[in-house]
Amino acid sequence: MKEWFNKGEHWIWMSSATVAISVVLVFGLFFMIAYKGLVHFWPHTVYEYQIKQGDQIAPIVGELRDTKIKEVFSDDGQKLEIPQHLIKVGNRDIYGIDFRWISEENLVSVEPKVVQGVTVVERYEYGNVYGWYESFKLAGKVFTGEAVHETLLAQVAEGKRLHDEIKTIEKLDIGAINYKLEQLRLEEKRLKADDEWNDQESARLEAERAELQTEFKELQAQTNVLYAQQKELGELTMSVSGGQQLNIPVKNIVDFWQPNDMSASEKTGFFFHGIGRFLTEDPREANTEGGIFPAMIGTITMVLIMTILVTPMGVIAAIYMREYAKDGPVLRMVRISINNLAGVPSIVFGIFGLGFFVYIIGGSIDELFYSYALPSPTFGSPGLLWASLTMALLTLPVVIVSTEEGLSRIPRSLREGGLALGATKIEVISKIVLPMALPAIMTGLILAIARAAGEVAPLMLVGVVKLAPELPVDLIAPFVHLDRKFMHLGFHIYDVGFQSPNVEASQPLVYATSLLLVLIIVGLNLGAISIRNRLREKYKALEH
Secondary structure, eight states: OHHHHHTTHHHHHHHHHHHHHHHHHHHHHHHHHHHHHHGGGSOOOEEEEEEEETTEEEEEEEEEEEEEEEEEEOTTSOEEEEEEEEEEOOOHHHHSOSEEEEEGGGBSOSSOEEOSSOEEEEESSSOEEEEEEEEEEETTEEEOTTHHHHHHHHHHHHHHHHHHHHHHIIIIIHHHHHHHHHHHHHHHHHHHHTTOOOHHHHHHHHHHHHHHHHHHHHHHHHHHHHHHHHHTTOEEEEEETTSOEEEEEGGGEEEEEOGGGOOHHHHHHHHHHHHHHHHHSOEETTTTEEOOHHHHHHHHHHHHHHHHHHHHHHHHHHHIIIIISOOSHHHHHHHHHHHHHTTSOHHHHHHHIIIIIIIIIIHHHHHHHOGGGTTSOSSSSOOHHHHHHHHHHHHHHHHHHHHHHHHHTSOHHHHHHHHHTTOOHHHHIIIIIHHHHHHHHHHHHHHHHHHHHHOOTTHHHHTBOSOOSSOSBOSSTTSBOTTSOBOOHHHHHHHHHHSOSOHHHHHHHHHHHHHHHHHHHHHHHHHHHHHHHHHHHHTTGGGO
8 A cells, every 4th residue: 555655646546536526517517507407498297286275275276396395393393394396377467476485284285286278378478377268359259169279379370470570670671770870860970070061961861861761661561560460360368277367469479388288299399499499589578588599699799709809919929928029037027917817807807898998999989980979989888899809808818828838839940940941930930830839729719718708797897788679790781780789698697597586487597598608618619629629630740
């Protein structure tokens, strides 16, 4: 044993065990997030619970979402463990709450009853409805029995088509017209400020404005027709737990399903359909329902712009320090400062970005190029460009250190060989040294992408908002709008998880969004790793 310790093999075993524990913890965390996030999309079984309320028994219908153990002490001092069940009861416009905790000691029967024929209706407002069909009114006719389901199926599909068409017209077509009208307003202000305003320019802008107004009225008339068609889709009447009735216009229905009557294949199809909706729809109900499409687009756009900004800054700084700067106290001080910069709290970068990029740089740009638009700021307010620059500054030390380490590993003989053949120093660096250091540069970018995608605190100061009316990228020139505020997955998780008025309802959404954020980071990293490995193979022969 003493010889075993003297050889230092115990350190090898301890290191291996630590690595194994870390891997288990990472995968355990990932699978926990994946399970709690993906279960959000699975159609849950709807149960009926009978609870005792004094001398009466009241039914509660809903989905079992969680169970916790509550420890209590009996009259004789014994410790008892009583399960507490979290039930999603829905029907918020009737009960005022979506979720309800019930104690097992108040239940008539511990085993709940699976409710037959129950229907779950998802609405654009007020959440889900749990109940049973009563009737369906359409164009003066009243449908009952089995005819309700078939009629409702067709009308909800038509309602979804109308809703998507209205949304497309309002968000894309009318949004583009509003953007052009705003540009005309700013152009008029610019011409007046430059003393170039005359009758000819006035007539030109007025003609363009009149043309846009005509298009706007035509689109508005189309939407009015579609809204009128929505009102004619009919109305569903349902009875809910407790005997009350609820009238639901079809125009307010997003989807409906009968989970207790679905087969395994139908539940699987519903599961993937729910994931698709989550990825492609906009958020609703203060981000606690609906999808995360704007947050996903905002995160990816910000990370890509950050990568474009941080790469040249980090690589040029590393090349200068390794290839040109003389070793001495100044260079050592710079290296220490860069390393210390990596330890600065991220919120400090946010404050710096707000003060320097937004107020000083952005304010100067507005005064120089957009003075006609003042006092409304163009770049003098938080936006996509300043958020990307702030995150580029935050991740800059990672790229510099990684690149410098890559440059240090390139043999000196290669540099000397290039210079001996008559190449200049810049040619040696650009043709030999830098290509061989590309794998190390890609490693730094991988780490930078992971950190930029996950940071939230600085972004709250320099561009991220709870709800953005427009995407930072669209089909309107210049296609990438650097001055716009945007949504971010990290801030979306913070907002839903900690700022939501309905914490129980938002928990599955928090896990689902976290899973998507992790997958986006993994996807971006895998892309960078693939490029790095190809570069490593390409320049492998030069290292020998």
